[in-house]
Amino acid sequence: ILNVEQSPQSLHVQEGDSTNFTCSFPSSNFYALHWYRWETAKSPEALFVMTLNGDEKKKGRISATLNTKEGYSYLYIKGSQPEDSATYLCAFGPSNTGKLIFGQGTTLQVKP
C-alpha cells in the first residue's frame, strides 16, 4: 500500500515566523510530487509540481525541495502572514496517469 505522510498535522505560528512542513512518500515508482494550498470552502490551489530529484521551486515566500531517493519533500514559508493560513497538501504521483496519493495535510494557522 502506497502511503504519504505529512508532518506536523497542524501548526500555529506568529506572523513573521518562518516555518516548514514535511511530506514523506514512497521512494520507488516516483513520477511527480505535488503541493497544494487549500483554504476552507475553496478549491485546492496548486503550488508546485516537482519531478526531478533535487528540484527546488519557489513562489514568492513559499519554496519547496524534493529528494526522491529518500522519499521526502519540504515546504518552506518565509515570514508567515495571516493569509498563509490554510491546509497544505502534498500528493505523490506514481505514474503519468494523473492519479495522486494524498497526505492528510498540514493545517497552518498564522496569528497576527
Add this chain to the structure above:
Amino acid sequence: GAVVSQHPSRVICKSGTSVKIECRSLDFQATTMFWYRQFPKQSLMLMATSNEGSKATYEQGVEKDKFLINHASLTLSTLTVTSAHPEDSSFYICSATTGEYEKLLFGSGTQLSVL
C-alpha cells in the same frame, strides 16, 4: 481563466435517495476527471478516473454500481451516489486535466450528509 466548477457544495438527503454531483470544466476541455472522497481527519482518496466518452475506472474497494460516473462531454462529469446511506456521508471532490497531468485543477468539493 480555467477553473473547475463543482455543484452542489453541500447536500443533505434521506437514506435511500440518490444524489448527483456535477463537475464542470470552464475555459478548458477536460479529457480526464478524477473523483476523490475524504472522510473526517483522513486524506483525499481516489475513487475513480473518468475519461470522456468511455467507462470510468474505479479504484479497488469502490462500488461502481453505487457510485455512477458519467463523463459524456469534455466539460462535464457527474458522480451519482445511488441509494445513499449514512456511511456514504463524506466530502467528495473532483479534479480535471486536459491530459497534462502536471496541471490538475480541483473543484471546491461537495459535503454530502445522508440522514
